Amino acid sequence: DMKVTQMPRYLIKRMGENVLLECGQDMSHETMYWYRQDPGLGLQLIYISYDVDSNSEGDIPKGYRVSRKKREHFSLILDSAKTNQTSVYFCATGQGCNQAPLFGEGTRLSVL
Amino acid sequence: SQWGEENLQALSIQEGEDVTMNCSYKTYTTVVHWYRQDSGRGPALIILIRSNEREKRSGRLRATLDTSSQSSSLSITAAQCEDTAVYFCATRTGYQNFYFGKGTSLTVIP
Structure with missing residues (x-):
């Protein structure tokens, strides 16, 4: 069965801390996405990855970076998290x- | 209808009623995807319709697409309580970039 696994599911961090959100897939799909979802704003594309080390900014990349060293894994990194990065993050x-x-x-992130 | 700067739409209907949700999109696309999202879950693809199809059916779901007006609709026949969810339309623009509408929150009352 096709599955995308996100870890952790819930995360609480303090402002200024670094955050690592991890995503895995078992289908060897080339394309992977990171979205965030906020009430009233819908899903917003942060980054898209076309394959290993082939990443492209989406609509709201500021404050985020990504890493894809293996086709199966796609990480979202927040360096020095901000309170306005509190959101639900979806990998796809x-x-x-x-x-x-x-x-x-999804991963529900709260930055306090 | 959803898209652009519109707020999340909300609909509330009785069980057994039919409901239609609308979506308009701004850029050329060859396919419209419809997703549903249950509370606390990730969105899941439920039906897609291509530009060479005016209508697509899947069980109690019916999607339509009008490329001339850049709009799509999703209808649910005889809605059931388990149809309660948020429904999004999504289109692909550029190379594999998908953009989602703000969604329609559907509540089906028993």
Whole structure:
């Protein structure tokens, strides 16, 4: 069964701390995404990765960076987290010929 | 309808009723995807419709696409309580960049 796994599911950090969100997939999909979801704003694309070490900024990359050293793993890094980065973060892979995002269950991040 | 600067739409219906949700998009696309998101879960793809299809059905779901008006709709027939969720449309722009509408929150009352 196709699955995208996000760790951790819940995370509380203090402002200024570094944050690492991890995402894994077992389908060897080339394309992976990071989105954040905020009430009233919907899903916003942070970064897209087309394959290992082939990453591209989405609509809101500021304050974030990503790492993809293996096709199966895609990490989102927040250096010195800010309170306005409190959100739910979703990782996804591209499924099917249209590469439509297949989402994980999300990581709920609170930055205090 | 959802998209752009519109706020999240909310609909509340009785169990057994039919409901239609609308979506308009701004840029050319060859396919519209519809997702549903249950509370506390990630969005899940439920149906997609291509530009050469005017209508697509899957069980109680029916999607339509009008490329001339850049709009799509999702209908649910005889809604059930388990249809309660947020429904998003999504289109692909550029190379594998997907953009999502703000969604319609559907509540089905028993």
